[in-house]
Amino acid sequence: MKQKELKENNISFNQFKKIVLDDFKIACQSRDASLLGRREVLTGKAKFGIFGDGKELAQIAMAKAFKNGDFRSGYYRDQTFMFAIKQLKIEQFFSQLYAHPDLTAEPSSAGRQMTSHFATRSLDENGEWKNLMEMKNSAADVSCTAAQMPRLVGLAQASKIYRNNSLLKKGFEKFSLDGNEVAFGTIGNASTSEGLFFESINAAGVLQIPMVISIWDDEYGISVESKYQTTKQDISEILKGFQRDEKGDGFEMFVVKGWDYVALCEVYQKASDIARKKHIPVFIHVKEMTQPQGHSTSGSHERYKSKERLQWEQNFDCIKKMEDWMLENNITNAEIIQKIKDNSKKTILEAKSNAWRNFQNSKKDEVQQLISLLISLAKESEHSSFIQSQISKLEKNLEPFRKDIFTITKKIIREVRNEKSNSKHALINWLNKQKNTNKNRYNTHLYSQSSNSPINISEVLPIYNGTQEVDARIIIRDNFDLILKNYSEVLIFGEDTGKIGDVNQGLEGLQKKYGELRVSDTGIREATILGQAIGMAMRGLRPIAEIQYLDYLLYAIQTMSDDLASLHYRTKGGQKAPVIVRTRGHRLEGIWHSGSPMGMIINALRGMHVLVPRNMTKAAGFYNSLLASDDPALVIECLNGYRLKEKLPANLSKIRTPIGISEITKEGKDITLVTYGSTWRIVMEAAKQLADIGINAEVIDVQSLLPFDLNNTISNSIKKTNKVAFIDEDLPGGTTAYMMQQVLEKQNAYNFLDSKPISISSKAHRPAYGDDGDYFSKPNVENIFDTIYTLIHEYNPKKFSKLY
Numbered sequence: 001m002k003q004k005e006l007k008e009n010n011i012s013f014n015q016f017k018k019i020v021l022d023d024f025k026i027a028c029q030s031r032d033a034s035l036l037g038r039r040e041v042l043t044g045k046a047k048f049g050i051f052g053d054g055k056e057l058a059q060i061a062m063a064k065a066f067k068n069g070d071f072r073s074g075y076y077r078d079q080t081f082m083f084a085i086k087q088l089k090i091e092q093f094f095s096q097l098y099a100h101p102d103l104t105a106e107p108s109s110a111g112r113q114m115t116s117h118f119a120t121r122s123l124d125e126n127g128e129w130k131n132l133m134e135m136k137n138s139a140a141d142v143s144c145t146a147a148q149m150p151r152l153v154g155l156a157q158a159s160k161i162y163r164n165n166s167l168l169k170k171g172f173e174k175f176s177l178d179g180n181e182v183a184f185g186t187i188g189n190a191s192t193s194e195g196l197f198f199e200s201i202n203a204a205g206v207l208q209i210p211m212v213i214s215i216w217d218d219e220y221g222i223s224v225e226s227k228y229q230t231t232k233q234d235i236s237e238i239l240k241g242f243q244r245d246e247k248g249d250g251f252e253m254f255v256v257k258g259w260d261y262v263a264l265c266e267v268y269q270k271a272s273d274i275a276r277k278k279h280i281p282v283f284i285h286v287k288e289m290t291q292p293q294g295h296s297t298s299g300s301h302e303r304y305k306s307k308e309r310l311q312w313e314q315n316f317d318c319i320k321k322m323e324d325w326m327l328e329n330n331i332t333n334a335e336i337i338q339k340i341k342d343n344s345k346k347t348i349l350e351a352k353s354n355a356w357r358n359f360q361n362s363k364k365d366e367v368q369q370l371i372s373l374l375i376s377l378a379k380e381s382e383h384s385s386f387i388q389s390q391i392s393k394l395e396k397n398l399e400p401f402r403k404d405i406f407t408i409t410k411k412i413i414r415e416v417r418n419e420k421s422n423s424k425h426a427l428i429n430w431l432n433k434q435k436n437t438n439k440n441r442y443n444t445h446l447y448s449q450s451s452n453s454p455i456n457i458s459e460v461l462p463i464y465n466g467t468q469e470v471d472a473r474i475i476i477r478d479n480f481d482l483i484l485k486n487y488s489e490v491l492i493f494g495e496d497t498g499k500i501g502d503v504n505q506g507l508e509g510l511q512k513k514y515g516e517l518r519v520s521d522t523g524i525r526e527a528t529i530l531g532q533a534i535g536m537a538m539r540g541l542r543p544i545a546e547i548q549y550l551d552y553l554l555y556a557i558q559t560m561s562d563d564l565a566s567l568h569y570r571t572k573g574g575q576k577a578p579v580i581v582r583t584r585g586h587r588l589e590g591i592w593h594s595g596s597p598m599g600m601i602i603n604a605l606r607g608m609h610v611l612v613p614r615n616m617t618k619a620a621g622f623y624n625s626l627l628a629s630d631d632p633a634l635v636i637e638c639l640n641g642y643r644l645k646e647k648l649p650a651n652l653s654k655i656r657t658p659i660g661i662s663e664i665t666k667e668g669k670d671i672t673l674v675t676y677g678s679t680w681r682i683v684m685e686a687a688k689q690l691a692d693i694g695i696n697a698e699v700i701d702v703q704s705l706l707p708f709d710l711n712n713t714i715s716n717s718i719k720k721t722n723k724v725a726f727i728d729e730d731l732p733g734g735t736t737a738y739m740m741q742q743v744l745e746k747q748n749a750y751n752f753l754d755s756k757p758i759s760i761s762s763k764a765h766r767p768a769y770g771d772d773g774d775y776f777s778k779p780n781v782e783n784i785f786d787t788i789y790t791l792i793h794e795y796n797p798k799k800f801s802k803l804y
């Protein structure tokens with residue numbers, strides 16, 4: 001900084017020197033953490049290491065511009081930034097390296113995530129929002145390259161919504177102050193090759209939101225050089241078209257060198273000012289970064305970097321360059337630099353040792369407990385020498401894993417299986433307690449555990465005044481109208497969602513009524529539509545993201561699966577994004593307008609609720625339930641249901657469809673037919689035709705695939721009918737197989753069956769076009785009838801003679 005600027009900022013040269021030396025200290029400590037981290041992996045104390053060495057200075061500059069309420073959405077190189085904003089202690093950094101499953105030791109993920117996957121805690125222990133304006137925030141990292149980009153768009157867009165929606169000025173102080181918060185993204189140079197990067201850049205340019213995206217450019221993506229990654233080997237060169245100019249809005253752009261401390265500080269200040277004040281997105285290309293230790297602990301960079309490159313990396317190491325600059329500008333002297341470096345090494349070593357000791361001690365207590373139980377057992381058991389040998393194994397193992405404790409305990413229980421003793425009983429009790437403790441360590445928070453969990457929502461049935469029937473889309477439209485009226489934090493967006501009120505007019509007229517900010521059109525970019533929703537939901541808004549057709553959900557499934565569905569779990573309840581994804585599907589025409597890839601969806605989206613209402617009243621009730629709760633969910637409306645008639649409820653905004661509850665829609669005693677969504681109507685028709693010839697089927701609409709039939713309605717039905725068929729229009733072995741597993745295995749319904757459980761689904765190929773294509777590709781009334789009839793015939797051939 002020049003003397004003039006120091007004066008302008010009211011800082012004395014001495015104060016300036018102190019700031020610089022503090023920054024240098026953080027850089028040194030971060031570097032030493034990387035070096036020691038790698039050693040921990042290579043000596044076998046940790047499994048894998050990936051570190052931020054070579055990227056220190058830019059992150060320190062970014063941290064200076066980062067304020068309370070701001071959000072980071074970055075990747076695994078950002079430890080220096082996390083240290084600098086004081087959201088990560090060195091000890092916690094090492095605890096994550098060891099996978100310490102304790103939130104105090106490792107608050108990012110409680111050991112659930114590999115090293116350098118950072119997160120702050122937005123929620124308290126009850127799952128309620130903390131005041132995000134009193135802290136510096138980081139969204140939880142994921143490993144997939146560029147997957148941080150879609151949510152970055154939403155994190156930045158939230159500021160725009162808070163600034164411009166006057167209804168949000170009161171009651172949302174925990175999330176925003178007039179939309180002054182910036183979302184800072186970071187990404188590696190090679191990861192910009194991903195489609196998600198370009199989609200997000202374009203979306204942010206269109207939306208004009210306060211997003212500052214930094215590209216850490218070290219010219220490599222593992223071993224692959226820039227020339228194989230990026231056109232012209234220069235990401236800022238090719239992004240020039242996004243720059244704002246007289247032709248229109250766009251990005252502000254900066255290019256800066258990763259070793260130039262002064263320039264970096266200036267650039268980040270300017271960038272954050274522009275984004276914060278004017279809501280203009282900014283792109284910072286940080287060039288000439290290095291990787292002193294190569295990509296990760298999985299290999300060495302000497303294998304793929306030339307001697308010249310390795311030498312250049314040494315010469316341009318950002319810490320060395322900072323030292324040179326400090327000496328040239330009389331900020332300090334060599335002696336002080338050396339002292340800072342020596343102290344840094346000590347500090348890091350100490351923090352590392354503490355982290356390791358804590359991690360080991362947390363398990364040693366358990367080993368001690370086990371040993372004393374085993375000593376007692378050995379006294380009473382016939383297998384005391386075997387038990388003794390296991391005790392000495394435990395004693396010799398100075399760095400045990402919990403799996404070792406379990407392996408030994410279970411082996412011993414096997415050995416003494418024929419014995420009866422108090423000490424054996426005590427051992428089994430202790431093991432059961434440990435199982436529960438480990439469940440809490442490793443298996444919780446896939447879904448909300450708060451009092452706002454959707455599964456706590458009770459049903460509110462529709463009330464009808466009279467018998468007026470309307471096109472079903474009116475029900476969904478009027479319900480959204482009430483939702484927008486009652487919840488200022490709700491916004492709905494997607495392709496054709498704004499001006500025309502979605503392709504099926506479920507939002508007709510609502511943009512006019514509530515404005516473009518709340519009901520809006522987006523570009524054709526499903527992944528970032530989801531990203532908008534995730535980021536905004538992480539900042540207290542309640543976005544409803546529309547995916548135009550179910551078949552196009554595939555474009556967003558990676559973002560939903562890797563980011564949204566895993567968020568609550570991977571932070572052990574530290575973050576949430578209660579996004580509602582609205583789509584429509586199953587039945588229309590042709591390969592990409594009538595698919596029903598439900599098996600893929602329910603397998604990819606554990607961590608979300610997947611709801612499949614059979615009509616629009618049920619769908620409306622699901623939206624109402626979800627808005628009263630705090631988990632993310634996908635609602636799939638029936639594409640062929642909007643023009644069907646339904647009675648108009650008088651209590652629209654009040655109705656609630658319970659989540660995870662099946663409904664018997666036709667009672668019967670001969671067989672249970674389990675189905676959902678669009679297929680439900682076909683199954684009901686088949687059941688009617690079966691009833692005409694004396695087969696009385698019970699039809700169950702599952703309504704909710706995740707969670708599934710929590711009240712065991714299906715197995716209770718099978719108790720009565722002793723036969724079951726699972727019917728949908730997914731592929732063979734898709735969701736029907738899932739339902740069968742849930743019912744036969746989880747609900748134990750195999751006990752009640754007296755004929756083979758069957759599934760009826762569509763053909764394995766994509767559905768052919770046209771009425772006949774559909775008829776011969778998907779389950780239809782006749783083949784459901786025939787299949788069920790054949791089963792009943794096999795059971796009772798005298799009464800039901802062979803059909804064909």
Ligand SMILES: Cc1ncc(C[n+]2csc(CCOP(=O)(O)OP(=O)(O)O)c2C)c(N)n1
Pocket residue numbers: 077143144145187188189190191192216218220221222295
């Ligand atoms: C979707 C996906 N593909 C591949 C990988 C494996 N992978 C991890 S890091 C990486 C290279 C990333 O390089 P860059 O973006 O330049 O970041 P750097 O590590 O160099 O900072 C690759 C290919 C991944 N994690 N995710």
Ligand SMILES: [Mg+2]
Pocket residue numbers: 188189190216217218219220221222
């Ligand atoms: Mg790189």
